[in-house]
Amino acid sequence: MIIEKLFNKWILFLLIIIPIFGLIFEEPYYITLTTKVIILAIAGIGLNLALGYCGLISFGHAAFFGTGGYVTGILSFHALNEELLFSWPIDIFGSSEMLIIWPVAILVCAFLSLIIGFLSLRTSGVYFIMITLAFAQMLYFFSISWPTYGGEDGLSIYVRNSFPMVNTMDPFTFYFICLVWLMITLFISFKLINSAFGMAFQAIKQNEERVKSVGIETYKVKLIVFVISGTMAGLAGSLYTDLNRFVSPSVLDWHTSGEIMIFVILGGMARLYGPIVGAAFFIILEQTLGTYTENWQFWLGLILILEILYARSGILGLFDKKKNNEK
Amino acid sequence: MTNILFIEQLLNGIQFGTMLFLMSAGLTLIFGVMGLINLAHGSFYMIGAFCAALVAGLTGSFWLALGASLCGAAIAGVLIEILIIRRLYRRDHLDQVLATFALILLLSEGVRWYFGAFPLYLSIPESLNGTIPIFEEIIYSKYRLFIILMGFLIAIGLYILITKTRLGIRIRAGQNDREMISALGVDISKLYTVVFALGASLAGLSGALIGAIQSVEVGMGEPILILAFVVIVIGGIGSIKGAFIGSILVGVTDTLGRVFLPDLLKIFIEPSYATSIGSSIGSMLIYILMALILIIKPSGLFGKS
Amino acid sequence: MIRKKIMKNKILNIKNLSKSYGAFKVTDQIAIDLNFNEIHALIGPNGAGKSTLIKQIVGSVKQDRGSILLDQEDITDLSDVERAKIGISRTFQVSSIIPSFSAIENIILSLLNKSNKTFQLFKNIKDNNELELKAKNILREIELIENSGMVASELSHGDRRKLEVGLALAMNPKVFLFDEPMAGLDESGTQMMINLFKKIKLNTPILLIEHDMEAVFALADRVSVINYGKIVATGTVDQIRSNELVKDVYLGYEI
Numbered sequence: 001m002i003i004e005k006l007f008n009k010w011i012l013f014l015l016i017i018i019p020i021f022g023l024i025f026e027e028p029y030y031i032t033l034t035t036k037v038i039i040l041a042i043a044g045i046g047l048n049l050a051l052g053y054c055g056l057i058s059f060g061h062a063a064f065f066g067t068g069g070y071v072t073g074i075l076s077f078h079a080l081n082e083e084l085l086f087s088w089p090i091d092i093f094g095s096s097e098m099l100i101i102w103p104v105a106i107l108v109c110a111f112l113s114l115i116i117g118f119l120s121l122r123t124s125g126v127y128f129i130m131i132t133l134a135f136a137q138m139l140y141f142f143s144i145s146w147p148t149y150g151g152e153d154g155l156s157i158y159v160r161n162s163f164p165m166v167n168t169m170d171p172f173t174f175y176f177i178c179l180v181w182l183m184i185t186l187f188i189s190f191k192l193i194n195s196a197f198g199m200a201f202q203a204i205k206q207n208e209e210r211v212k213s214v215g216i217e218t219y220k221v222k223l224i225v226f227v228i229s230g231t232m233a234g235l236a237g238s239l240y241t242d243l244n245r246f247v248s249p250s251v252l253d254w255h256t257s258g259e260i261m262i263f264v265i266l267g268g269m270a271r272l273y274g275p276i277v278g279a280a281f282f283i284i285l286e287q288t289l290g291t292y293t294e295n296w297q298f299w300l301g302l303i304l305i306l307e308i309l310y311a312r313s314g315i316l317g318l319f320d321k322k323k324n325n326e327k
Numbered sequence: 328m329t330n331i332l333f334i335e336q337l338l339n340g341i342q343f344g345t346m347l348f349l350m351s352a353g354l355t356l357i358f359g360v361m362g363l364i365n366l367a368h369g370s371f372y373m374i375g376a377f378c379a380a381l382v383a384g385l386t387g388s389f390w391l392a393l394g395a396s397l398c399g400a401a402i403a404g405v406l407i408e409i410l411i412i413r414r415l416y417r418r419d420h421l422d423q424v425l426a427t428f429a430l431i432l433l434l435s436e437g438v439r440w441y442f443g444a445f446p447l448y449l450s451i452p453e454s455l456n457g458t459i460p461i462f463e464e465i466i467y468s469k470y471r472l473f474i475i476l477m478g479f480l481i482a483i484g485l486y487i488l489i490t491k492t493r494l495g496i497r498i499r500a501g502q503n504d505r506e507m508i509s510a511l512g513v514d515i516s517k518l519y520t521v522v523f524a525l526g527a528s529l530a531g532l533s534g535a536l537i538g539a540i541q542s543v544e545v546g547m548g549e550p551i552l553i554l555a556f557v558v559i560v561i562g563g564i565g566s567i568k569g570a571f572i573g574s575i576l577v578g579v580t581d582t583l584g585r586v587f588l589p590d591l592l593k594i595f596i597e598p599s600y601a602t603s604i605g606s607s608i609g610s611m612l613i614y615i616l617m618a619l620i621l622i623i624k625p626s627g628l629f630g631k632s
Numbered sequence: 633m634i635r636k637k638i639m640k641n642k643i644l645n646i647k648n649l650s651k652s653y654g655a656f657k658v659t660d661q662i663a664i665d666l667n668f669n670e671i672h673a674l675i676g677p678n679g680a681g682k683s684t685l686i687k688q689i690v691g692s693v694k695q696d697r698g699s700i701l702l703d704q705e706d707i708t709d710l711s712d713v714e715r716a717k718i719g720i721s722r723t724f725q726v727s728s729i730i731p732s733f734s735a736i737e738n739i740i741l742s743l744l745n746k747s748n749k750t751f752q753l754f755k756n757i758k759d760n761n762e763l764e765l766k767a768k769n770i771l772r773e774i775e776l777i778e779n780s781g782m783v784a785s786e787l788s789h790g791d792r793r794k795l796e797v798g799l800a801l802a803m804n805p806k807v808f809l810f811d812e813p814m815a816g817l818d819e820s821g822t823q824m825m826i827n828l829f830k831k832i833k834l835n836t837p838i839l840l841i842e843h844d845m846e847a848v849f850a851l852a853d854r855v856s857v858i859n860y861g862k863i864v865a866t867g868t869v870d871q872i873r874s875n876e877l878v879k880d881v882y883l884g885y886e887i
Contacts, residue, residue: 051421057424122621122622122625126564127621127626127627133553134617135618137553137614138615145603145607191753194758195754195755196751196752197751197752197753198757202733203733206730210730210799211730211741212713214721214742215717219713221750221751261428262425265425301430301433301434301436305411305426308426
């Protein structure tokens with residue numbers, strides 16, 4: 001446990017030190033890469049709440065990640081073209097202000113996860129996995145066949161959305177914004193898992209029947225966790241669009257759901273910092289293997305299979321012998 | 328005119344449905360007997376298609392290619408079952424999802440490595456080229472009709488296999504009670520390998536059959552895999568009957584929805600909007616269908632609650 | 633007037649409860665009730681339908697027919713969670729606890745509903761002294777206070793049985809349904825349970841399923857015998873001991 005905590009501090013330290021080096025040695029690529037890790041980690045932290053702590057195997061978090069991304073892209077697109085987003089019931093304009101985009105993305109994703117959760121949580125087990133997957137696919141096909149926002153080609157927003165007083169086009173500034181969001185989501189997760197509510201949803205993962213029998217409305221608990229989880233993934237999606245200044249249906253693809261899941265699993269489930277480690281490891285793997293071979297995902301697949309068959313508790317789990325032995 | 332189009336599209340829907348059935352029958356069997364959720368099932372579809380394209384390229388025979396798709400996918404199924412899958416039966420669904428997702432990455436990239444990124448083509452044999460009149464003015468593609476017939480034949484074959492043969496009895500026993508089959512003195516691990524290979528070969532065959540209409544490429548199994556999931560969720564996981572009815576329902580709904588929804592909407596709204604809205608909603612139709620069925624029956628049409 | 637008073641005394645009243653799987657009747661027109669300040673024991677051979685009856689009362693198995701009244705309120709159509717919320721508390725035949733939680737955390741989980749804390753999203757539960765105090769009192773009652781910090785999965789079998797009862801106690805319900813709470817307990821554990829149940833029943837009645845006949849006869853105010861899904865006899869301990877039918881059911885048991 002102590003080594004794990006030390007490792008966690010190192011991870012945060014690296015997330016701060018690498019971009020600073022990038023700044024000093026004028027290597028903005030490393031700043032962008034760290035930003036990507038941070039954004040993916042936010043999505044992972046969201047999924048970790050549902051998957052790691054509450055046992056809800058959602059294979060459809062791309063729906064929220066992608067929707068957050070598209071909300072951002074669409075608002076910004078309309079601001080750029082100076083077109084109305086809606087003309088009914090009142091005139092609504094697009095926006096390129098992050099302070100407006102974020103709340104809209106958060107609300108839309110919360111609402112979406114409420115609907116998807118409301119329907120999916122009526123089922124459990126394999127049905128839940130497949131239904132969350134199917135809902136995400138539904139949005140994916142919608143995004144492909146809806147021509148207004150680029151369809152299959154995606155949507156470019158050219159200029160990163162703005163934040164008061166700072167220049168978001170500067171990589172370090174945008175990195176810092178994302179870092180703050182990472183801290184906020186980490187803090188919220190930390191508060192949640194240590195609350196009475198957190199106690200309830202962690203108990204549900206282990207023994208839902210018992211939790212029901214002590215008079216806790218497990219459906220409601222799971223729905224709230226699912227909504228918070230989906231909303232965090234949506235926020236990450238919003239930042240991801242700004243990072244790339246581009247959004248395409250691939251953010252809604254089921255591979256995205258799988259990858260978010262991989263961040264959680266690689267780092268170790270139900271560990272606060274797990275998704276950060278997982279996302280970092282994923283990006284490092286992509287960067288290193290990717291330079292040697294085009295087929296780096298072959299090796300990713302192999303590593304994953306070996307991990308699942310033989311090292312089940314993730315990278316952080318390697319430092320925690322006791323939990324390893326339990327499995 | 329509309330009638331002819333309608334019947335033609337209906338047949339297309341049924342053809343699509345029968346191929347979905349070949350995929351979902353394997354998925355639902357594997358889940359029903361071994362309790363395994365297998366995302367890599369689409370990879371066997373791809374492997375079958377590639378085996379077929381390879382053999383067709385070497386021999387020029389479509390029929391040998393079909394045989395190769397069955398055998399190739401079955402062999403791949405046996406190997407993968409023995410090396411990886413059998414270690415997953417006792418794991419929870421999450422491990423199964425992840426490991427089989429990883430398997431997709433492995434197999435897709437492996438195939439891309441070997442065959443390259445360019446799609447291969449498999450041509451329809453001379454005897455099935457062209458069209459055939461089926462009813463008065465209605466003419467239909469011979470090959471698609473052949474696919475429908477194949478699908479129905481295999482469905483009947485599966486029905487006989489499950490209800491009339493010893494293997495079928497064991498499979499049904501496995502679905503109902505896993506302890507019972509070991510009590511019957513059946514070598515479970517062999518049974519599991521056989522069931523897995525059977526599912527894989529059906530997927531491989533449908534990959535080859537579809538590969539001749541579309542192209543044979545990496546990742547071709549993924550869209551149809553997810554549709555197969557929708558099918559078995561609608562039909563009820565573990566039920567072959569559910570898989571059959573679900574497949575036809577999904578195939579027909581999807582095909583008709585995409586074709587006719589835009590036209591239908593033109594009656595109500597401006598044509599230019601109707602086309603884009605119609606095709607978007609058409610692509611979502613089966614998922615809406617699935618949501619509706621789940622609201623009424625959370626464990627699918629023929630699932631055990 | 634008198635009749636009304638008797639009715640009022642019944643805190644749990646079950647009528648005509650039936651459930652069949654195909655042709656097999658697991659519970660067949662069961663009528664059983666529970667008075668205030670009473671321990672009503674339910675005995676019968678394995679597979680007689682005792683556990684199904686418990687499942688029907690808590691609402692995890694839906695009945696085909698029949699009704700369940702709790703404190704004169706019809707709860708037949710309520711879900712399992714709703715029934716637990718308004719005051720039905722159970723233990724499981726096989727200990728069902730949260731394995732990674734410590735003993736005290738398990739108890740606190742059970743306290744959440746009554747104290748309306750379930751949906752406190754951000755307040756640290758460890759800062760809640762009031763819940764901790766309540767939980768400690770319960771741990772003292774079930775003689776588990778020394779192991780309060782121990783992870784539940786590492787508790788001994790006997791301690792887990794105690795914790796199981798502790799979880800039920802923490803809910804402060806209207807009735808208790810105890811499903812073989814003494815199974816696998818040693819003598820001192822059984823004695824502790826007997827004393828505890830005697831104390832509990834002064835406030836809250838208990839429907840007790842138990843195979844340990846000594847414990848049943850020491851505790852029960854009334855005993856019902858269930859066989860093949862039917863209640864074949866109900867009466868005081870002495871009446872049941874001398875009932876010929878019961879002896880038939882319990883051939884081999886020393887009654």
